[in-house]
Amino acid sequence: MTSPDPPDRRRRAPRLPGRDPVWARLLIAFGLVFTLLAGGALAGKEALFKYATRGVAQENLLGDSGRQAQQRGHVDIDGAKNILLIGIDARPGQDPADLVRADSIIILHIPASHDQAYLVSIPRDTWVKIPPYDNGVKEYEGGHDKINGAYAWGGDGLTGANQRSHAVELLALTIKSLWGITFDGAAIVDFTGFQQVVEVLGGVDMYVDEETTSVHIGHDAKGETKVPFRQYTRADGGQGLSPVAGVTPVVYHVGYQHLEPWQALDYVRQRELLPNSDYDRQRHQQQFLKAVFKKMLSQDVLTNPGRLSQVLQVVGKAMTIDSGGLDLADWAYAMRGIGGDDLLTIKTNNGTFNNSPDAANAETLDQTTLELLDAVRTERVQAFVAGHLDLVAPS
16 A cells, blocks of 8 residues: 655644535536526626626636636637536634635536536545645645645645635646646635525425435434534544434435425535445535525526525625636626536546545545546547446436
């Protein structure tokens, strides 16, 4: 077994408990709402679109790693596009200077036809080689780590916009160095904004596809809310669970149902007691996103100016975007042909945890996933999916 490089042992970013890789995926639903607004479905669409996007923070996240930086003067909306989506869930009260790992890393690939979109998740525990990087305050020596560590080391010692831009840049450079994929845009979605969106929507209607027991919320004999399990670190370094006596966990049963905001947020966080852990959670999150998208486009939201205003305000607060030098309205108009059913999620590692031979509690990508990433690089995703329909996740 290959041992990690010495710098990694000294500088490994701690994995924080209770952090979940859902939040970046919400950007897709937001983007589809913006697409609808730009596509002519509503009267006064231009004014509404400007209003909807006015609160969206726009920053240069990709730095010199993006396609715009490499092809100055040639930025346009034509051709295939790759967008790097990153989900972040910082702890309440966390020191802004603390290292923060990316909770989700997703490649959104849009073929040149602009009539479909593909979500390709890179498992956050994938064991990779991260290139050296100097963010102006601290210099990372490079070495092996989980890929979500690239985000942490890129922003090490920085705060605010500087932290975000350097964190995303090192992550993008890592993906490029490993698989040759260059990005046209990037976005960060935060957990706090996601919570607010669900609250404004009043929950969602969706299908629960497997019995799911909450490890976060339960009730005692008096009906008071309690945590039903205690977490502990096993001998192998993984996280174990110990039931709390007298506390009955909340269980989400199979079937189509309405989930209140607290239920929806709790449901999509579950992974510890699911048979395929993060991969089951990712599937539930994907199903949930489509439910959120449907709710956002429902008549009781779109035809209610006050409620629509609330939704758009929290949408804007949930995102930080690098549009790659293109106006957001141009992005939305170009992607107007992509609807909810045109968004396909492609399973990596066939939807299961693929243990890395080089590090405990880490993953490696299987050959089929490597072929998928090569298809992203060479703009052959549609042909790849046609030959691997079993990898299209149900949603």
